[in-house]
Amino acid sequence: MLCNYGLTINNEARNEHIKGIHAPELAKKGADYTPECDWWSLGIIVYMLLKNGDSPFSAFSSRVEISAEAEDFISELLTIKPKERLGSKAGAKEVLAHEWLAGTFDTEEILAKTGTVPPEY
Numbered sequence: 258m259l260c261n262y263g264l265t266i267n268n269e270a271r272n273e274h275i276k277g278i279h280a281p282e283l284a285k286k287g288a289d290y291t292p293e294c295d296w297w298s299l300g301i302i303v304y305m306l307l308k309n310g311d312s313p314f315s316a317f318s319s320r321v322e323i324s325a326e327a328e329d330f331i332s333e334l335l336t337i338k339p340k341e342r343l344g345s346k347a348g349a350k351e352v353l354a355h356e357w358l359a360g361t362f363d364t365e366e367i368l369a370k371t372g373t374v375p376p377e378y
Contacts, residue, residue, distance in 0.1 A: 282339055296344035296352065300334025303327075326357035 280297035282288050304313045307323045313335060323331075333343035333355070344352045353364045 280339065281337055291339065292348065293339035293342050293345050296334050296342050297339075299344075299352070300331050303334070304331050307331075324357070326355075330355050330357040 278298070278301060280294040283290065283294060301313065305311065307327060308321050309319045311317070311319050313331070330343070334352075336342040339345060343355065347354075350364065350368060352358070353362060353367065
């Protein structure tokens with residue numbers, strides 16, 4: 258069972274919640290959830306994982322430095338305009354091709370869903 262703990266009781270509370278986690282386009286009344294929203298969320302998650310749990314929109318930021326490639330990856334995922342966001346044109350193939358991830362995964366195997374779960378080491 259999922260709970261929202263009253264975060265969506267009124268629009269003000271909903272908009273405060275959305276600012277930190279969800280894609281900005283979702284703050285618009287009647288906005289649809291699109292795949293571009295997932296790419297935004299990935300950008301938030303990657304940032305938080307690399308920066309000790311800090312939000313990219315927090316007034317306080319950790320002093321953890323990340324590579325220029327990782328910074329570019331996050332920036333491209335957190336692009337305000339959904340149609341310009343990394344992943345908006347070719348989906349996972351586009352995201353996995355980014356230079357920060359390039360060569361890290363067997364992209365064809367992932368996209369074909371032929372890998373073993375859990376992966377063999």
